[in-house]
Amino acid sequence: MAKNPVRWSALGIVAVLTLASCATGSSTTTDDNVSYDPDASLSGDLSIMGFGAGDEVATARLDRTKEILGADVKVSLIEGDLDIQQFLSAVAAGDPPELVYADRAQIGSFAARGAIISLDKCISGEKIDTEQYRVPAIDQVTFNDSIYGIPEFNQIQVTMANTSLLDAAGLTIDDVNGSDWSAMGVANQKLAVNSGGVAVIGVDPKLPEFLPLWAAGNGGALLSSDGKTAQLADPEVVKALEFGVGLYEAQGGFAAVKAFRDSADFFGAGNQFATNTLGAMPMEQWYINVLNDVSPDATISFDTVRDTQGKPMAFAGGSAWAIPAGSDNPAAACRFAATMTEVDAWLAAAEARIAIRAEEGKPFTGILTGNEVADDKVRSLVESTGSAQWDSAIEAMYEANDNTFSLPPNPADAEFTTIWQDAVNRVLNGQDTAQSALEDANVKAQEALDKAWADIEGKG
Amino acid sequence: MSAPTNRMPVNPAAVLAGTLADKTEKGGFTPPPASPARRRARRRNFYSALLFLSPWILGFLIFTLWPILYSAYLSLTDYDVINAPTFTGFDNYVELVQDPKIALALGNTIFYTVIQVPLHIGVALALALLLSRIGQSSGFFRTVFFLPNMTPPVAVGVLFLLVFNGQNGFVNLVLGWFGVNGPAWTTDPNWVKPGLILMSLWQVGASVVILLAALQSVPKELYESARLDGAGFWRQTRSVTVPLISPALFFLVIINTIAGFNNFTEAYTAFFGSGNSTYSNDAALFYVIYLFQQGFEFLHMGYASAMAWLLFLIVLLVTAVQMIVSRRLVFYEGGSQ
Incomplete structure (x- = not known):
């Protein structure tokens, strides 16, 4: 009689395994049957993954967008940074969120795998004016000639330097803004103090993460504009890395500088500028607000980062809204993305921030929206801080924002980034030379790109 | 004490009652056929x-x-x-063999495991021996030593960067008191793994508790006999303590070896997490970190699965070798493995 239970158990196992195998699917849903109409009234659930209403800029826009969408659209947030595995698994299982908020650098990979849909119909249907968005931002979300994301925010870099240390060394911000690399090397040596250990960092080029910035400053690029050819071993890139590594070596090596950098109170009143332990560095614009908050009296000079021709430049990044394949409510998702990134939404966000900063007795330093028209209107709300120093910071931030570039989207973004960063780290650690490490990395990166692009072509 | 026997002692009354019907073959009996009612009951x-x-x-x-x-x-x-x-x-699998990062990651992992496991167990044993000798307050110290195990591994990774900072870290501060200029633990590739191994001792408390329990089960009479024979502390430890707690030591070797091969969170947090304060480092690329990168960052889930199976086979092999070696080194009081 024990045979029956055994048979049933075996059947159960087979059934369970068969059911579980259904967990792997592939979603091929498109928005072919969806009609996007700015006048249509919408309804249904709208779950959003990767977006958190963590500050007034998010909250003000979210509240306004919910109001415009109407009560029939039930918006729910899956907060926190986008979990790629969670997102892709949800798409594969046929149960994706209706909308996703991702880093713009991820859009190419998602589009290549069919995880998100082209927004061309959404853009034309909802009459989204893509001309308003910053070109590098749109470029970052354009894959195979289709737009896959509605961009927002722009993260750029500006040069920040300790005015007291510059003055004491007889230097100016022009010596450390990247426009003259030999002057920068001299300034680095004048500013750095190493007495049995790093005491003051001269110039911190912020490698490995800012290699694209230094390469661009030297007229190079890590990746071809079509996203298909690695250019890591190009002379401009190699020279940029050699220059950055040279700055560290002149101060006792990257290991010593990084250990010293890591020991700093980066977000507190004891930051490197307030404690006079850093001469200069390129840094993202959000750090201006941090410095203004925690050490308003520190003497800091600001300028854009400049290329070797003296032209301002910045490496742009940011976020984007994208609609997953299989989204149950693409019409509402599209309207949501359009409304969140329109000019009036940014004005509402700016007003909310101005109010809060006024309550705190702090200046409003602007918001970089990724939307050129909105940037201009928000900037018109920025008033003088009463301090030439902080006014110059805002000036530099907006000037950098007008002169950005971005890495083109590609289907192997994460792998490509890891490969070149690993190569830079090997050089920084003294394990390899710039030329050799980047040549090796270029071969690996090209293999990864070729495979990823071939996969796409294979899938048609 | 009677000699152990493989034969089941048979109670004739029970046999007659049919309750040992399914066990009687060992006892040399032919089981009587079960009644339909009994079969139904057994099925239920x-x-x-x-x-x-x-x-x-x-x-x-x-x-x-x-x-x-x-x-x-x-x-x-x-x-x-x-x-x-x-x-x-x-x-x-062919790609696994050709991928130089596999060799790098495996090398890092084996280096970590080979050094960390003996060190971890040695420190745990030393602490357990100390605790076993301090009498009533051992409960307090047991708790104190176990508390770090409550720290989330991600926090340990962050703690590593602070405590082992080459410039201002606590470890180098202490080394400085003795005139030693400490290395750049977190940034020098030669010192990254030793630093992580030392940091892993932060969570030695669980092993201490296991060994302390084993130590407390060693009969006191054996120590008395050893002392009478003139054995000092080291001799008692070597000839009495270690053999009698060898099953616990062997258990720790097995689980810590497996944990060593799966080392991930602390190193990932310290060297591969997002943000500007960390950066990836070949010296900290452990096998599971590379597996995670392939599977969840590069989305090469097939390759990551092959990596997982390779790791499984390696751990299986290592564990099998440990089991074979343990037959000669591990002493079980009951005489059974």
């Missing part, structure tokens, strides 16, 4: 047992057995998590 018992076990069985099938089997299948495919897997045969 079987179903009841199955019903009570079913939550675990289902959980095991869905969350353990199925993923294991499915990962074996995925290791033979090209799978990017979202599109259907494409069967590629043994291509992933």
